[in-house]
Amino acid sequence: MNPAISIRDLHKAYRTGNVITPVLKGVSLDIAPGELFFITGPSGCGKTTLVSVLCGTLLADSGEIEVLNHHLRRMTESQLTQFRANHVGFVFQQFNLIPSLTITENVAIPLRLQHRSPSSARAAAADMLNRVGLGAKLNARPATLSGGQQQRVAIARALVHQPALVVCDEPTSALDSETGREVMDLLKPQPSDSPRTVIVVTHDPRIHHYASTIAAMEDGLIHQPPSAIPS
Amino acid sequence: MTDVSLQMLYGDRAKFALLISGVCFSSILMAQGMAMFFGILAFSFATLDNVRAPIWVVDPMVEQIGDNQPLKDTDVDRVRSVAEVAWAAPFHVGQSQARALGSGITKPVTLVGLDATSMAGAPTRLVAGSITNLRRANAVAIDEEVAARLSPDRLHPLTVGDVFEMNDHRAEIVAIVRTRQGMGGASYVFTTFDRARDYGSGQRKMTTHILAAPRHGLSSASVARHITTATGLSAFTEDQFKSKSSDWMIANSPIPFVVGLIVGIGFLVGVIVAGQTFYTFILENSRFLGALKAMGAGNGRLARMTLLQAAVVGTTGYGIGMGILSLFFRALPDGRAPLVLRWEVAAFVFAAVFLIVCFASFIGIRRVARIEPAIVFRS
Numbered sequence: 030m031n032p033a034i035s036i037r038d039l040h041k042a043y044r045t046g047n048v049i050t051p052v053l054k055g056v057s058l059d060i061a062p063g064e065l066f067f068i069t070g071p072s073g074c075g076k077t078t079l080v081s082v083l084c085g086t087l088l089a090d091s092g093e094i095e096v097l098n099h100h101l102r103r104m105t106e107s108q109l110t111q112f113r114a115n116h117v118g119f120v121f122q123q124f125n126l127i128p129s130l131t132i133t134e135n136v137a138i139p140l141r142l143q144h145r146s147p148s149s150a151r152a153a154a155a156d157m158l159n160r161v162g163l164g165a166k167l168n169a170r171p172a173t174l175s176g177g178q179q180q181r182v183a184i185a186r187a188l189v190h191q192p193a194l195v196v197c198d199e200p201t202s203a204l205d206s207e208t209g210r211e212v213m214d215l216l217k218p219q220p221s222d223s224p225r226t227v228i229v230v231t232h233d234p235r236i237h238h239y240a241s242t243i244a245a246m247e248d249g250l251i252h253q254p255p256s257a258i259p260s
Numbered sequence: 261m262t263d264v265s266l267q268m269l270y271g272d273r274a275k276f277a278l279l280i281s282g283v284c285f286s287s288i289l290m291a292q293g294m295a296m297f298f299g300i301l302a303f304s305f306a307t308l309d310n311v312r313a314p315i316w317v318v319d320p321m322v323e324q325i326g327d328n329q330p331l332k333d334t335d336v337d338r339v340r341s342v343a344e345v346a347w348a349a350p351f352h353v354g355q356s357q358a359r360a361l362g363s364g365i366t367k368p369v370t371l372v373g374l375d376a377t378s379m380a381g382a383p384t385r386l387v388a389g390s391i392t393n394l395r396r397a398n399a400v401a402i403d404e405e406v407a408a409r410l411s412p413d414r415l416h417p418l419t420v421g422d423v424f425e426m427n428d429h430r431a432e433i434v435a436i437v438r439t440r441q442g443m444g445g446a447s448y449v450f451t452t453f454d455r456a457r458d459y460g461s462g463q464r465k466m467t468t469h470i471l472a473a474p475r476h477g478l479s480s481a482s483v484a485r486h487i488t489t490a491t492g493l494s495a496f497t498e499d500q501f502k503s504k505s506s507d508w509m510i511a512n513s514p515i516p517f518v519v520g521l522i523v524g525i526g527f528l529v530g531v532i533v534a535g536q537t538f539y540t541f542i543l544e545n546s547r548f549l550g551a552l553k554a555m556g557a558g559n560g561r562l563a564r565m566t567l568l569q570a571a572v573v574g575t576t577g578y579g580i581g582m583g584i585l586s587l588f589f590r591a592l593p594d595g596r597a598p599l600v601l602r603w604e605v606a607a608f609v610f611a612a613v614f615l616i617v618c619f620a621s622f623i624g625i626r627r628v629a630r631i632e633p634a635i636v637f638r639s
Contacts, residue, residue: 077637110556110558111556112556113554113633114555127551141264143556
């Protein structure tokens with residue numbers, strides 16, 4: 030089976046004036062379809078840069094990166110935008126729900142970006158919110174919800190367009206253990222769902238047992254070979 | 261994504277109100293400045309509005325309506341001799357002093373002498389009395405302003421039948437009329453051409469203008485050209501004379517500079533307040549715009565959303581500003597304030613607001629284009 034994500038000798042550095050700071054120093058990695066893949070490591074090790082590169086929000090300087098059969102380094106900016114709209118769902122650490130929209134309108138955004146009509150997008154969003162247990166709050170604004178509820182809205186937004194890849198940045202760091210577990214239960218690929226690969230960047234050891242594979246990063250490299258977690 | 265764009269705009273009510281206020285205040289400043297300019301112009305050719313005549317004939321040296329160069333008495337006949345002219349009448353505009361009997365209050369007035377036969381140029385907005393009674397001995401028609409100014413110690417202002425003095429001559433009021441106030445604030449006293457000599461300075465040549473009309477079926481403009489060619493005098497239609505007077509004002513008075521300054525400040529206020537607030541609005545929303553970018557909204561789509569937000573701010577601010585100004589102007593006493601809200605003012609201010617909106621959109625779109633989608637992964 031082809032990997033969902035294949036990375037070879039990936040390099041990325043940030044430039045500030047004349048100062049060049051290498052962040053990814055030759056990362057190589059394969060992630061199989063349907064995996065719940067965790068990337069862990071200390072702050073500043075390059076986790077966020079790696080996840081930004083592999084979901085197409087940041088371009089690598091060198092190396093090969095193939096995601097869902099797309100060679101990201103060979104794509105134009107507009108192709109990358111289209112790729113993200115069609116194939117990637119995002120769960121951010123700070124939720125990034127637009128405060129002036131209702132949660133249904135927030136969840137409908139990925140479908141609107143795929144040119145679905147407002148009414149059909151809202152209907153699909155309402156359905157997804159029902160599935161994450163927020164069916165009674167369809168017209169609520171994000172600010173009126175608890176942190177756990179907001180993260181569930183973010184998950185609904187990430188999954189509503191059934192992406193093949195979901196990228197999560199510290200999805201449980203701001204949540205208590207119980208809520209963190211609920212969030213991970215939602216993110217875990219279900220047999221009834223369309224197949225999806227989930228990548229989670231996390232510091233949170235409380236949720237490590239959800240991972241199918243864990244890769245530990247340090248100093249811009251996958252320090253420890255990815256280890257499969259026995260289920 | 262139109263609805264998302266607008267909800268993001270309306271969602272931050274304080275910022276939205278500030279944006280609208282900036283454009284609104286800027287529109288009011290610019291429109292008020294220009295309305296004042298047109299108002300002052302209208303004041304400067306008030307005589308043209310108060311004395312309606314199709315053609316005005318003046319000395320060739322005259323540059324504007326307030327410039328009263330005397331004509332020869334024979335010039336009237338020369339104008340009458342032009343084949344295309346239906347009628348021509350002598351006309352006098354000068355300055356005088358009106359003195360109330362009893363109180364002795366003296367006020368400057370603009371003295372208008374009309375041809376007693378034709379009454380050409382007689383005021384049209386009659387409040388009381390009769391203009392034809394001007395043919396009586398010592399008869400004058402005064403405007404409401406003169407009546408009020410000469411009556412500070414009276415229960416009611418001067419009216420038909422009352423008497424005052426001009427240049428030591430008795431003047432009996434036979435009509436009260438409504439006029440537009442002139443530039444110097446002097447209001448109008450109408451009498452016959454011959455009597456104006458007694459009431460005024462008594463100058464030898466009393467004809468300052470000749471009023472004329474074209475024969476039936478001919479245009480005023482073409483007959484004015486014929487008069488100029490045949491007599492060597494300058495002849496203008498009412499609009500041409502207004503335009504010449506306006507041009508003179510623009511070239512010779514400090515008013516355009518002052519008004520330009522007001523309009524410029526208004527424009528700058530709009531650019532700074534709307535531009536700065538819009539930039540801050542984009543800056544504060546950059547995390548959400550970054551999230552939209554990450555989720556697959558391209559720069560083009562976000563630019564269209566930003567343009568829509570700026571356009572809504574511009575049209576709303578402009579609409580409210582012009583609405584407030586219109587209501588304010590409507591509440592002012594008729595003809596007292598030098599403010600004229602013409603469609604050209606509204607169009608100019610709309611164009612200026614459009615530029616402000618373009619500027620605000622430009623800096624907003626530039627900022628949006630520079631937002632990296634990866635920003636959303638940074639805490």
